[in-house]
Amino acid sequence: MKNSSFLLKSSLALFALCLAAPFAHAQFAASVGFDATSGKYGYDTETKVSLWSLTGEYAYEGLITRIVIPQLHVTSPVGTVIIAGRPRLQNRINTLNQGKTETESGRGDVELSASYDFLHNRETDWSLALGGSVKLPTADDEKGLGTGKTDYGIALDLSRSFGRFTPSIGFGYRIVGNPTGADLKNYAYASIGVGFWITDTTNLSLNFESDQPYSASSGVDNGLTLGLNQHLGKRWDIEAHVLVGLSESAPDKGLGASVRFTF
Numbered sequence: 001m002k003n004s005s006f007l008l009k010s011s012l013a014l015f016a017l018c019l020a021a022p023f024a025h026a027q028f029a030a031s032v033g034f035d036a037t038s039g040k041y042g043y044d045t046e047t048k049v050s051l052w053s054l055t056g057e058y059a060y061e062g063l064i065t066r067i068v069i070p071q072l073h074v075t076s077p078v079g080t081v082i083i084a085g086r087p088r089l090q091n092r093i094n095t096l097n098q099g100k101t102e103t104e105s106g107r108g109d110v111e112l113s114a115s116y117d118f119l120h121n122r123e124t125d126w127s128l129a130l131g132g133s134v135k136l137p138t139a140d141d142e143k144g145l146g147t148g149k150t151d152y153g154i155a156l157d158l159s160r161s162f163g164r165f166t167p168s169i170g171f172g173y174r175i176v177g178n179p180t181g182a183d184l185k186n187y188a189y190a191s192i193g194v195g196f197w198i199t200d201t202t203n204l205s206l207n208f209e210s211d212q213p214y215s216a217s218s219g220v221d222n223g224l225t226l227g228l229n230q231h232l233g234k235r236w237d238i239e240a241h242v243l244v245g246l247s248e249s250a251p252d253k254g255l256g257a258s259v260r261f262t263f
Helices: 003-017
Strands: 027-039 045-058 061-077 081-082 086-089 101-108 110-119 124-134 153-160 165-175 187-195 202-211 223-231 236-245 253-262
Touching: 027 236, 045 086, 061 081, 110 153
Parallel strands: none
Antiparallel strands: 027 045, 027 253, 045 061, 061 101, 061 110, 081 086, 110 124, 124 153, 153 165, 165 187, 187 202, 202 223, 223 236, 236 253
């Protein structure tokens, strides 16, 4: 418990330090997004998750910090818990409640993140960003909207532009707070994809993502996401995407959209 408290305080202090960088040339942005996924995840009963999110972003040179505040609406088998917007089926699902569903709504877990591009502003088309994140237990764990525990994550993303094409690859690791009675565990994840600028203001992307099993009873979570981003002038961006699950532990399908305004 003491170690967890220390990590949380250290992470919040680091986030505050990031925001203390000079404001003169900083960039601020805010976005509103919606995501919806559905799938059976290896069980007989379908889980549906709808997520609205408000995101605040602060960028200074190669540094980007974000805060994401989600609102959830979930219909799922009894015993499901939501982590990072995805349903994670823990071992409370058994023969007594198999097939039973419950619907819950409320605030999700707030997530803070920061990343730094070490190749920023150099005469190169490479980007190498190292990031960290903290998920705060702000969701109601009794409703299954969160674990009631703090999570930590670290990620590394590498990309390079070749004209209008930008291939990328990423790796990460998430330390999951495991509530009593659950069999959730830490997991690694990876992604590989490519973006293509159809025009100077329109970008099309295709990404394959894979997560390690997040519990003793789950499998690998593989998914393919097709996204479209459109610049609307200097300040506005809109984004839309569709998701197709490629494994039993992934959602069968999903879609989402967001609107972003830069100050």
